[in-house]
Amino acid sequence: MSHRTRPLVLAGALALTLAACSGGGDPPSSSGTPASTSGTVSGSEVLADDLDVPWDLAFLPDDSALVTLRDSARIVRIEDGRTTTVGTVPDVAADGEGGLLGLAVSPDVEEDDTVFVYSTTDEDNRVLRMTLEDDGLGDPEPILTGIPSAGVHNGGRIAFGPDGHLYVATGDSGDGSNAQDPDSLGGKILRITPEGEPAPGNPDADSPVWSSGHRNVQGLAWREDGSMWASEFGQDTWDELNRITRGGNYGWPEVEGEGDDGSQFVDPVATWSPADASPSGIAVDGDGNIVMAALRGESLWRIPLTGTGSSVRAGTPERLLEGEHGRLRDVERAPDGSLWLLTNNTARGQPREGDDRVLRVELD
Template sequence: MRGRTVAAALAAAGVLFTAGCSSSDGAEEGRWSPVSAGPSGSSPPSATGPSATGPSASPAGKGPPAKGSAEVVRTVTDSLKAPWGLAPLPGGDLLVSLRDDGKLVRVDTGSGKKTEVGTVPGVAAAGEGGLLGIAVSPRFASDHFVYAYLTTESDNRIARLLYDERKPAGQQLGAPNTVLRGIPKGTVHNGGRIAFGPDGMLYAGTGETGERGLAQDRKSLAGKILRMTPEGRPAEGNPDPGSLVWSWGHRNVQGLAWDADNRLWASEFGQDTWDELNLIEPGGNYGWPKAEGRAGGKDFVDPVAQWRTSQSSPSGIAWAGGSVWMAGLRGEALWRVPLKGTKEAADPQPFLKGKYGRLRAAVAAGGDRLWVLTNETDSRGTPQKGDDRILEVRVR
């Protein structure tokens, strides 16, 4: 495995050099439009490969088929305890965060072998909080950093940790360097998904912690999508200079993914009526708590797709083959949303419904494959139907 990882890391370094990704100070960002950049634009390729932008899109000029499919190829590994975040490493292995234990686990996607990487210090798991989203640095081949979104006794924060694979299992994480602190925490609605975008910047989805007014408070980090440099500073090109806020008016964002044209999509939990899939516009107000689902006015950005909360409760999302694939918790389904540009190309379809329980994350695995993470442990830490696992899913 070690040789394979080193070789892949060297290859990733070559991709980064060729792509000319933006440096951490955002010097390259002026040439990239995160909303409208397309094949004719000058947006840089993803620094993180399939995990950021998803597998290849549909053939040029063709949208995805109206009807799709999702077939579980195999169980990659099982017996995971309250998993939450899922992130590919160079070489093909996966990192998984365990919400309640505060641990990071590495999974060999060939053999399914699990190896404990280490424990993230400071995690105070309670309710929906704990060790949540994780992301691998786009420069992992040279800096060996992983990022974690975690709930502490006082707040939610994002920390950067050195991952030293040469050390013994369980001792491979360095001391956390907090790049962002002060994201409000709550028993519920902590958000938690983080991901590097095609621009090399770090994005984070946060929740409003159950205090609805925070979503409309532009000075609060709660109920927002944040965009920052890898060091946690406001990224150049943000709507308000000096602010981390990329979009606002969100209830609880737990899914982030970019399509083939580098447009950012996000999934959002509704309250009693509508869950949402949103196309994210910089500076956009997505309405909560004044609007849930499509409001049809000029004040708020309407979702592209919406579901009854009993059907979905969406968490992680991935882009593959011209569609957004959305993992549903309460709905226990993998939803396919075929897109033509920025619109639905056909009605969303549910797959795997009720077969594997609650689905927490979906991550592009390259080509027509996804990694899908189940999460049968509820917010009280109680296992529901059985052990949690990673599935390899073939999609169309």
């Protein structure tokens, strides 16, 4: 397997180097190992603890939150300091990195009482629709099946975009060829209707594929300007933050990090050594910056962004909470503007007393 990667940059680099992107019309990328500049937070508050491998979090209109638990296939609700189980998804195969993963609340939930989850089965990864009922969540209904699954690289993040369609991040399931295969749903970001059909305006009207060439996307977020962002696990050299555009090809497995000049592939906006990141969930803070949960890097990275559209620029990332809470799986912006984090120490790493937790932090 060929990987066209940039030369290794020393970990003590003081700034990101801005370079023109490939792939035509996309933002310039920021390359180089980011400096470990330290930002500050206003402290952290534990909202829930003793959770078994929490994976994704989404808020309901009453400001309570739903959380998926990967291995037990449960969905819990966090409200006023209480954690209660509201549903269990059947037929989940919690093998390796698979299990009950992504969670998204319908933008019309007050009318349709609908939430969506992404789960691994013995046959595939799939998207399921569930109904909020007085006594919890109803039985799940599959709306999209056939996403490749394996012990690794299942992707799993799902989120509604500002266009009202559901975006689904998938992994290559350990087979890099899936990412460049237009007939495979693996190694892609998919865009579907709430009924599971290819959304209007997709590059191929008959396909749910929105972008391709991904290794393992686990973070999706949108800025107020409508731009879409995704975090992606690299292999040995570069983890990525990408700005996602319709029909973009992000290069895996031919490229890890930036490609050669003139490449057909879209370059990342920022990259990290996997030891510093191994990124999962991302969110947009109140200032329009990306915040990114890091697993192996045991940090929350804040990536300052300026400009909009094709003129966006990334400044030097700030490393927050380094080592304070261990591995971080997800970050979501709460209705009050704070950030809620999910730790990920019970699945891998060194669990601490009370792990895993939901934390609330505010950035300075």
